[in-house]
Amino acid sequence: MGRRRGGTIIETLIINALLVLMALAVLVLARTRNLFAVVVLSGVYSFLMATLLVALDAVDVAMTEAAVGAGVSTVLLLGALHLCKSEEARPAHRPWLPLALSGATGLLLIYGALDLPDFADPAAPIHRHVAPRYLQNEVDVPNVVTAVLASFRGYDTLGETTVVFTAGAGIVALLRRRRHKGGGDAQ
Amino acid sequence: MRNDLVLRVVGKLLIPFILLFAIYVQFHGDFGPGGGFQAGVIFAAGIVFYALIFGLENARKVVPDALVEAMLAAGVLLYAGVGVAGLLLGGNFLDYFVLDADPIHGQHRGIFWVEAGVAVTVCGVMLKIFYMFAARGDGATGLGE
Amino acid sequence: MELLAHFSHVVAVFLMVAGLYVVMARGNLIKKLVGLSVFQTSVYLLYIAPGKLIGGTAPILAPQYGLYSNPLPHVLILTAIVVGVATLALGLALAVRIREAYGSIEEDEIIAADNAAEEARP
Numbered sequence: 440m441g442r443r444r445g446g447t448i449i450e451t452l453i454i455n456a457l458l459v460l461m462a463l464a465v466l467v468l469a470r471t472r473n474l475f476a477v478v479v480l481s482g483v484y485s486f487l488m489a490t491l492l493v494a495l496d497a498v499d500v501a502m503t504e505a506a507v508g509a510g511v512s513t514v515l516l517l518g519a520l521h522l523c524k525s526e527e528a529r530p531a532h533r534p535w536l537p538l539a540l541s542g543a544t545g546l547l548l549i550y551g552a553l554d555l556p557d558f559a560d561p562a563a564p565i566h567r568h569v570a571p572r573y574l575q576n577e578v579d580v581p582n583v584v585t586a587v588l589a590s591f592r593g594y595d596t597l598g599e600t601t602v603v604f605t606a607g608a609g610i611v612a613l614l615r616r617r618r619h620k621g622g623g624d625a626q
Numbered sequence: 627m628r629n630d631l632v633l634r635v636v637g638k639l640l641i642p643f644i645l646l647f648a649i650y651v652q653f654h655g656d657f658g659p660g661g662g663f664q665a666g667v668i669f670a671a672g673i674v675f676y677a678l679i680f681g682l683e684n685a686r687k688v689v690p691d692a693l694v695e696a697m698l699a700a701g702v703l704l705y706a707g708v709g710v711a712g713l714l715l716g717g718n719f720l721d722y723f724v725l726d727a728d729p730i731h732g733q734h735r736g737i738f739w740v741e742a743g744v745a746v747t748v749c750g751v752m753l754k755i756f757y758m759f760a761a762r763g764d765g766a767t768g769l770g771e
Numbered sequence: 772m773e774l775l776a777h778f779s780h781v782v783a784v785f786l787m788v789a790g791l792y793v794v795m796a797r798g799n800l801i802k803k804l805v806g807l808s809v810f811q812t813s814v815y816l817l818y819i820a821p822g823k824l825i826g827g828t829a830p831i832l833a834p835q836y837g838l839y840s841n842p843l844p845h846v847l848i849l850t851a852i853v854v855g856v857a858t859l860a861l862g863l864a865l866a867v868r869i870r871e872a873y874g875s876i877e878e879d880e881i882i883a884a885d886n887a888a889e890e891a892r893p
Contacts, residue, residue, distance in 0.1 A: 447825050454823075458782040465789045465809055474801055481805050488812055496829045496840035497819050498659040500848050502651075504815070506667040507856045511752055512808065514674055515856070518759035519801060519863040523870045527799040528877045534796035541795065545788035552780035553773060559825040566824070570841045576832055578722075578733040580656045583830040583842040584849065588661060589737040592846060593720040596740070597705055599850035600747050604702045606857035607751035611695075613864040614758040658831060663853050748853055755860045762867060 450494070451559075457491040472527045478516040485509035499584045630679075637679040644672035652745055656737065662744030669745070670752035682760045694753045701747025708739045779820035786813035798878035800866040804859060811855050818844040 464487060468480040485508030492501035556563035573587050580586040588596055652665035677685035709720040717724035722736025774781060786809060793806025822841035830842035870876050873884050 450825055455778055458779060462782055462785050465786055468805070468809070469789050469793050474799070477802060477805055481808065484809070484812070488815070491816070492819060495819050495823045496827060497822070497845045497848070498829045498831075499661065499664070500815070500819065500845050500852065502659050502664045503667065503849055503852045506664060506671060507852050508808075508812070510671050511667060511674070511756075512856045512859055514678075515755065515759060515860050515863055516801070516805070518756070519867055522759070522762055522867050523801060523876050527797065527802055528879070530796070530798065534792075537792055537795035541788045541792040544791065545784050548784040548787070549777075549781055552777055552784060555777065555780060556821065557776040558779050558820060559823050561824055563821060565821050565841055565844075570843055573842055574830065574832070574839055578737070579730050580734070580737065581832045582656055582658060582660075583832060583839070584659075584845045585655050585661050585737065585741070587842055587846045588849065589740045590722060590733055593709075593722075593736075593740060595846075596744065596850060597702075597709070597720070599854055600702050600705055600744055602854050603751050603857045604698055604747055606854070606861050607698050607747075607754050609861050610755050610758055610864045613861075613868055614762055659829070661849075663849060667853070751857060755857075755864075758864070759860075759867070 454491065454494050457487060457494060461487045461491065472529070474520055474525045474527055477527075478513060478520060481516070482509050482513040485512070499582075633679050637675060641672055641676055644675065645669060648672060652741065655741060656734070662741035663748055665741075666745040666748030666750075667752055670749045670756070673753055674756050677756065677760065682757070686757070689753060691757065694750050694757065697746050697750030698754060699747075701743045701745070701750060703743075704746065705740055705743035708736055708743070712736070779816065783813050783817040783820070786810075786816065800869065800876040800878070801863070804862045804866065807862070808855065808859055811851075815848045815851065818848050 461484060464480055464484040468477055468484065471477050471480065485504060488508065489501045489505040492498075492504055556565075573583055573591065576583070576586075578586050578590050580590075648665045648669035651660035651668060652662065655661035655665070673685060673689055676688065708722075708725075712721040712724055713719055715724040720736075722733045723729040724732060725735045726732035790806045790808075790810030790813060794803050794810065797803055797806065822844040824838055824840050827838040827840040828836050830839040830845065832839070866876055869881065873881050875881060875884070
């Protein structure tokens with residue numbers, strides 16, 4: 440029993456430590472002006488997020504975040520930097536208004552969040568509604584996330600796949616023109 | 627990067643295993659973490675890795691533009707096709723129970739093809755985006771320089 | 772104590788607000804997009820954290836485990852991540868096109884160029 444409680448404390452501690460690290464990464468990211476450093480920091484942030492997701496038992500999501508957030512989107516941001524200037528201009532004036540606005544939004548949201556169920560409360564509504572049915576393994580697929588993704592919520596996933604397709608088509612429409620006029624020309 | 631011996635050797639060693647891992651993630655998604663979204667992204671990441679080391683032109687020879695563009699649409703069509711197959715066999719749209727005489731087996735068959743569709747579209751979109759950005763830079767050389 | 776029980780919510784709100792601040796305060800389009808993706812990532816945290824059960828395990832069924840974290844938020848966020856990167860790429864494509872049209876990705880310079888073009892028009 441004592442060992443069980445020790446495990447609980449360590450689990451909570453790891454999760455909270457990762458949360459603090461993520462907050463620090465974002466704080467530095469917001470203050471940095473060198474865009475290359477910003478891209479690297481956002482990669483660090485994504486890896487921290489992936490680790491946190493493993494600690495929160497979301498292994499499928501962690502795998503996706505590590506591959507997408509830290510891998511593909513870092514490559515894409517670097518590719519865009521390659522095409523643009525990599526130093527951000529110095530702001531003309533101190534950004535007091537955005538700071539006050541986002542501070543007020545944050546306080547309001549935290550005030551609202553205090554009414555949400557506590558962290559890891561087994562009696563929270565989220566654990567009582569549909570999740571028990573999903574965990575009964577009606578379709579005989581041990582990975583419940585795959586079963587829900589492809590079978591129970593197949594319509595959702597069809598929609599999401601269509602959104603991904605549409606975004607791809609949009610990028611093709613935006614970036615295609617130049618290549619047909621015969622590549623190679625600089626500006 | 628194209629002349630860096632270490633990168634070339636390490637890339638040649640790693641890329642087959644990255645692609646193999648993507649396929650494992652795809653087909654083992656029912657029993658462990660994984661599925662179409664992850665597999666598509668990992669597969670695309672393997673090809674992107676190849677393009678970064680060996681140049682965009684060589685990557686275009688391995689996975690040609692026409693194939694990537696076909697993959698964009700083919701995945702969504704495959705997914706929707708599974709839904710239509712359910713309709714034709716007398717069920718509802720995206721009803722997998724009717725896909726086989728044994729309903730549970732039908733579910734497995736439906737999930738398999740749906741995940742395949744997701745993987746194809748996601749892989750195609752990621753590769754297409756990378757190709758677009760890389761080709762935009764300086765013509766033929768891409769990001770690899 | 773109340774705040775400690777809601778620590779994940781507090782951090783999710785902080786990340787969201789930090790992303791919002793970067794989007795509002797910074798003029799560089801690429802920096803804005805990074806801020807937007809931080810904003811988006813904070814939503815992943817807001818969804819996944821309530822699904823966690825301390826002492827639970829990942830929702831992959833095995834006979835020797837009885838307590839699983841909630842799989843539903845995982846499904847919702849899994850698809851959101853991939854859609855997120857696709858939309859980030861769309862934004863970057865727009866930034867690249869703006870850079871080609873205006874020679875800059877700084878908001879102030881783009882607005883100045885637009886105003887100058889407006890005045891030059893007869």
